[in-house]
Amino acid sequence: MLQNKNIQFEHLGLIDYKEAWDYQDKLFTSILDLKVQNRKAEPDAQQVTPNYLLFCSHPHVYTLGKSGHESHLLIDEEALKAKGATYYKINRGGDITYHGPGQIVGYPILDLDNFFTDIHKYLRFLEEAIILTLKDYGVEAGRITGLTGVWLDHETQRNPRKICAMGVKCSRWVTMHGFAFNINADLDYFNNIVPCGISDKQVTSLAKELGYEVPLPEVEEKLKYHLAQLFEANIITATHEKRY
Secondary structure, eight states: OOOOOEEEEEEEEEOOHHHHHHHHHHHHHHHHHHHHHHHHSOGGGOOOOOOEEEEEEOSSEEEEOTTOOGGGBOSOHHHHHHTTOEEEEOSSSSSEEEEOTTEEEEEEEOBGGGTOSOHHHHHHHHHHHHHHHHHHTTOOOEEETTEEEEEESTTTOSSOEEEEEEEEEEETTEEEEEEEEESSOOGGGGGGBOGGGOOSSEEOOHHHHHTSOOOHHHHHHHHHHHHHHHHTOEEEEOTTOOOO
16 A cells, blocks of 8 residues: 655644635545545556645634534623634534634644554544643643543642643544644633533643743644654645744
8 A cells, every 4th residue: 555654734824713624624525535536546546645734723713523512612602702702513523622822723634544544543643742742841741541632730630731632533544623732822711611521620721831921833843843753754844834
């Protein structure tokens, strides 16, 4: 089987959630279509499938995954408008979460046939990239059994705090959606939801833990490095990428 370890990276900057979702879906569908063509083609006519990694941030938005409960959004439509926020039901796994400025939102659109066909390993690799990035700042993080995402105080659980939420979709081993890593995010917006359907644990950010804001591009470079190392991939930056 042909494998492609190159990942095309693109920074979308601050972008409307629906616009980014549509762009993800376009890339996701193009990979699926190519995989269908490859199955019908002779071996020497098959093409390698591309992989993509998108980084961005969004204006204030709440998204509800397929397994979520609408009751976990604690404000009504009028209050959403007052806070300048939008709300979408989407096709990833997981419950409700928040996206906003000051986050690194990552959307890996990968053909896992190019790497490994194990969705649990894939999620653990995403978590590990966040954990290693936090370690670069002297922040110890890890996992809590049964809960997706990255947590602080994960061992004693005296005051467990989620710093990165995750929710993905996978079809024919092609992924979309991804993670939201709180760097300088306004955490007050999490008060309007039951984050990820978990009511007894807090949400935090890198800035809150360190006591100062951290430049997003700096964190992004560290995160890209760890993703490349874990997936044994070559991340290639698009020449037309946007920045904040």
